[in-house]
Amino acid sequence: MDIVIFTTGGTIDKVYFDRKSEFQVGSPQIAEVLTEANVTLDFQVVPLMRKDSLELTAVDRAAIRAAVESSPARHIVITHGTDTMVETGRALLGIPGKVIVLTGAMQPARFRTTDAVFNIACAITAAQLLPDGVRIAMNGHIFDPAQTRKNVEMNRFEPI
Numbered sequence: 001m002d003i004v005i006f007t008t009g010g011t012i013d014k015v016y017f018d019r020k021s022e023f024q025v026g027s028p029q030i031a032e033v034l035t036e037a038n039v040t041l042d043f044q045v046v047p048l049m050r051k052d053s054l055e056l057t058a059v060d061r062a063a064i065r066a067a068v069e070s071s072p073a074r075h076i077v078i079t080h081g082t083d084t085m086v087e088t089g090r091a092l093l094g095i096p097g098k099v100i101v102l103t104g105a106m107q108p109a110r111f112r113t114t115d116a117v118f119n120i121a122c123a124i125t126a127a128q129l130l131p132d133g134v135r136i137a138m139n140g141h142i143f144d145p146a147q148t149r150k151n152v153e154m155n156r157f158e159p160i
Helices: 030-036 058-070 085-091 116-129
Strands: 003-009 014-017 022-025 043-051 075-079 099-103 133-138 141-143 148-151 156-159
Touching: 003 030, 003 058, 003 116, 030 043, 030 116, 043 058, 058 075, 058 085, 075 116, 085 099, 085 133, 085 148, 099 116, 116 133, 133 156, 141 156
Parallel strands: 003 043, 003 075, 075 099, 099 133
Antiparallel strands: 014 022, 133 141, 148 156
16 A cells, blocks of 8 residues: 545535535545546545544544554545644654645535645655655645644645
8 A cells, every 4th residue: 555545524525515505524535536637556545534624623633643653554645624734733743654744625626626636646745755754735835734824814824
């Protein structure tokens, strides 16, 4: 297995429910995105939860950490909502022997215009090339979660 992908929900997996006239976190979209992009590396998608990141708790972050720690894979990508991605990244710091890259999207992966495909591509590439540690792949950059924030006004991530 080249890469294990843990999914936690967030905008990247949101779908529109007509009956409710709202967006909700749906099934993980990353396998479909990678298949459509003709990605040929060996990957496994492991859904952990389907939550908006604002709903994630310390218990959820501990479960994410436990899943990463117990995975035999060295290269790990985590799809995550952008609002608390930095917080989860910080909760994963200190796990030895793994390259962990969190990514997400500002628009759902199912949208015709979305940043999901680009962010996923960056995360998959970063997980294969970077040394051990935790990173965030967003907006064409690779960030250290210990020194990053989401700028809500500008709708982007940036170093602090």
